[in-house]
Amino acid sequence: MINEQQRALLKISPTMAEKLAKLNLKTEWDLVLHLPLRYEDETHLTPMADMRIGEQCMVAGEVIHQEVIIRNRRQLVVQLKGDGSHILFLRFIHFYPSQQKQLEVGKKVHVVGEIRSGFWGMEMIHPKVYDAQKKSLSETLTPIYPTVSGLNQSTLRRIIGSALEQIDLQDSLPETIINKLNLPSFADAVRLLHAPPPEYSQAQLNNGSFPAWQRLKFDELLAQQLSMQLARKMRVASSAIPLSGDGSLCNQLLNQLPFSLTPAQEKCYREIKNDMSQSHPMHRLLQGDVGSGKTIVATLSGLIALEAGFQVAMMAPTEILAEQHYNKLLQWLNPLNIPVVHLSGSLKKKEKEQIKQAISNGEARFIVGTHALFQDDVVFENLGLAIVDEQHRFGVAQRLALKNKGQSIHQLMMSATPIPRTLAMSFFADLDVSVIDSLPPNRSPITTRLINSVRRNEVERYVRKIVEDGRQAYWVCPLIEESETLQLKTATETFNTLQQTFPELSVGLVHGRMKPIEKAEVMNQFVSGRLSILVATTVIEVGVDVPNAALMVIEHAERMGLSQLHQLRGRIGRGGGKSTCVLMFAEPLSEIAKARLKIIYENTDGFEIARQDLNLRGPGEFLGSRQSGVPLLRFANLQEDLHLLESARNCAAQMIRENSKYIQTHLMRWLPHREEYLSV
Numbered sequence: 190m191i192n193e194q195q196r197a198l199l200k201i202s203p204t205m206a207e208k209l210a211k212l213n214l215k216t217e218w219d220l221v222l223h224l225p226l227r228y229e230d231e232t233h234l235t236p237m238a239d240m241r242i243g244e245q246c247m248v249a250g251e252v253i254h255q256e257v258i259i260r261n262r263r264q265l266v267v268q269l270k271g272d273g274s275h276i277l278f279l280r281f282i283h284f285y286p287s288q289q290k291q292l293e294v295g296k297k298v299h300v301v302g303e304i305r306s307g308f309w310g311m312e313m314i315h316p317k318v319y320d321a322q323k324k325s326l327s328e329t330l331t332p333i334y335p336t337v338s339g340l341n342q343s344t345l346r347r348i349i350g351s352a353l354e355q356i357d358l359q360d361s362l363p364e365t366i367i368n369k370l371n372l373p374s375f376a377d378a379v380r381l382l383h384a385p386p387p388e389y390s391q392a393q394l395n396n397g398s399f400p401a402w403q404r405l406k407f408d409e410l411l412a413q414q415l416s417m418q419l420a421r422k423m424r425v426a427s428s429a430i431p432l433s434g435d436g437s438l439c440n441q442l443l444n445q446l447p448f449s450l451t452p453a454q455e456k457c458y459r460e461i462k463n464d465m466s467q468s469h470p471m472h473r474l475l476q477g478d479v480g481s482g483k484t485i486v487a488t489l490s491g492l493i494a495l496e497a498g499f500q501v502a503m504m505a506p507t508e509i510l511a512e513q514h515y516n517k518l519l520q521w522l523n524p525l526n527i528p529v530v531h532l533s534g535s536l537k538k539k540e541k542e543q544i545k546q547a548i549s550n551g552e553a554r555f556i557v558g559t560h561a562l563f564q565d566d567v568v569f570e571n572l573g574l575a576i577v578d579e580q581h582r583f584g585v586a587q588r589l590a591l592k593n594k595g596q597s598i599h600q601l602m603m604s605a606t607p608i609p610r611t612l613a614m615s616f617f618a619d620l621d622v623s624v625i626d627s628l629p630p631n632r633s634p635i636t637t638r639l640i641n642s643v644r645r646n647e648v649e650r651y652v653r654k655i656v657e658d659g660r661q662a663y664w665v666c667p668l669i670e671e672s673e674t675l676q677l678k679t680a681t682e683t684f685n686t687l688q689q690t691f692p693e694l695s696v697g698l699v700h701g702r703m704k705p706i707e708k709a710e711v712m713n714q715f716v717s718g719r720l721s722i723l724v725a726t727t728v729i730e731v732g733v734d735v736p737n738a739a740l741m742v743i744e745h746a747e748r749m750g751l752s753q754l755h756q757l758r759g760r761i762g763r764g765g766g767k768s769t770c771v772l773m774f775a776e777p778l779s780e781i782a783k784a785r786l787k788i789i790y791e792n793t794d795g796f797e798i799a800r801q802d803l804n805l806r807g808p809g810e811f812l813g814s815r816q817s818g819v820p821l822l823r824f825a826n827l828q829e830d831l832h833l834l835e836s837a838r839n840c841a842a843q844m845i846r847e848n849s850k851y852i853q854t855h856l857m858r859w860l861p862h863r864e865e866y867l868s869v
């Protein structure tokens with residue numbers, strides 16, 4: 190909330206300050222940067238002869254008639270006479286006695302509102318009314334701000350107005366940069382946008398290329414770049430223990446694998462190895478499409494830490510995925526005599542305690558789990574490397590918890606969601622990226638088919654055929670965002686229906702509400718081939734690896750996001766032979782749903798899908814902002830303002846190089862409470 194000193198200065202009562210806090214206005218700078226949604230023009234009067242339907246204007250006139258009538262409902266109707274014989278009707282469906290008084294016959298008033306075509310002629314509904322004697326015309330356009338109930342426009346205007354007056358709006362950009370980019374000064378830009386002179390039109394003021402907007406967007410992007418680049422600088426300056434080993438464990442694992450690494454995997458492994466040998470913490474993202482083989486690269490990286498005598502933690506976003514990693518690691522690392530543990534949510538309290546103890550006394554060396562691994566009560570003996578799978582699925586709080594386990598820990602993140610270039614340059618600027626850009630050999634191409642759900646019979650026949658061929662199938666239930674209970678019901682119903690449809694086949698069910706141990710049991714049955722069909726909610730989206738699964742049916746694919754569909758589809762095509770993904774949809778389809786299905790049907794490249802997804806939905810999805818509260822950009826748009834982003838990046842680098850005195854001023858202004866978040 191706005192502090193006491195500022196409240197006194199700006200004459201804000203404590204209740205008002207609470208209201209402002211609801212709008213996220215917590216510092217005087219937040220007020221300065223709270224910009225209007227639109228403007229009203231009270232700078233001149235429109236003669237009644239020039240009133241146009243649909244236009245917003247201010248009109249002067251004398252009240253010649255006032256009446257409360259009942260037409261469907263009770264309402265106040267007032268006739269206003271302007272110059273000549275022109276009449277304007279004013280209509281109020283909600284009104285107070287004070288308004289009736291203000292509009293008594295004979296009063297001269299100014300009214301502001303939109304002209305509509307009414308029952309008796311031109312009218313305004315609920316206009317703003319001013320006493321013509323008291324009100325002089327405004328000199329600037331009147332800003333209309335986003336607000337909350339209980340905080341009216343005129344109060345907000347007064348508060349913001351006094352913030353603009355009282356606060357030192359000195360520039361936070363070096364003069365050389367302002368000149369080079371030909372931007373208005375900060376003070377000019379905000380004053381103009383809060384109170385534009387009447388010669389500016391709405392269209393100009395709403396256009397992002399308006400110089401004042403360009404200035405604000407630039408400042409916003411600059412703040413982001415500064416905080417990112419400073420975070421990077423701090424990381425590089427902080428120290429971590431260089432981890433390098435003799436290669437003994439890595440070589441043993443490589444020798445024992447049934448495949449050899451692809452050149453892309455080798456390259457990424459080399460990059461990670463090099464990072465880990467540095468004396469500052471690694472912060473690297475291993476990016477690769479679903480099925481590209483990130484797990485083995487991460488495991489090898491873990492072995493480097495083990496060779497150097499340190500522990501490794503691998504964090505997965507779901508219990509199912511943690512279980513899968515655990516099983517894979519047991520298979521790979523048991524022959525090497527490496528103690529692998531899984532701190533699973535399904536363990537009994539006592540077992541958990543035992544595992545935690547093994548983690549803290551160093552008996553456990555390779556530790557797998559969900560974000561529970563980074564709770565306060567888990568103490569590592571000597572953690573050297575933290576691996577975070579599907580990092581975009583974790584919220585900011587969880588990433589912070591990890592960071593708090595030790596600044597000096599090397600971090601390897603993994604993600605199947607490629608980061609488009611603009612995001613890589615902005616939100617992920619403090620992340621080095623390694624890309625596995627080709628899939629392992631012997632991957633069968635996946636055929637995607639779009640099938641209307643009325644043709645469900647055909648799909649069922651196809652499932653039967655796949656199973657007769659000795660393969661397995663996933664059947665994914667529709668996503669029901671509104672209600673988890675409903676989702677569960679749908680999954681159970683689908684499961685029952687499919688059991689009846691395929692009485693001769695073994696069908697399993699896995700959903701998010703099952704206990705981890707039950708989930709793991711069902712997954713194991715599917716992995717080992719005891720189940721032919723696995724009915725699942727979207728819990729299988731991430732990371733599950735069953736090479737024999739050759740078919741995936743997705744019901745109501747139109748409800749799912751693109752990256753989600755792509756992730757799901759990536760669960761098949763992992764063994765030899767042909768694989769098919771059937772996207773069932775139900776009519777009618779919205780335009781956006783059609784666009785999505787078309788993209789997923791036409792593209793198999795995760796990067797291209799992500800790029801198109803970004804276009805359709807904006808960057809929020811990528812950043813997981815809905816769950817995590819990462820502040821998105823308020824003014825700048827990464828698509829449209831790429832040139833500004835590029836200049837901001839260079840400018841930030843220059844300011845940091847020159848140790849500019851403006852850095853702190855600028856960050857305080859733009860990121861007063863958010864700095865910490867931006868650097869995770």
Ligand code: ADP
Nearest residue numbers: 448449450451479480481482483484485629734
């Ligand atoms: P993702 O990148 O989606 O996490 P995984 O690491 O689960 O992919 O790998 C998918 C499958 O490919 C696994 O069964 C894995 O063992 C296998 N795999 C990984 N690398 C190779 C390779 N170089 N050659 C053949 N198979 C591989």
Ligand code: MG
Nearest residue numbers: 483484578732
């Ligand atoms: Mg994976």
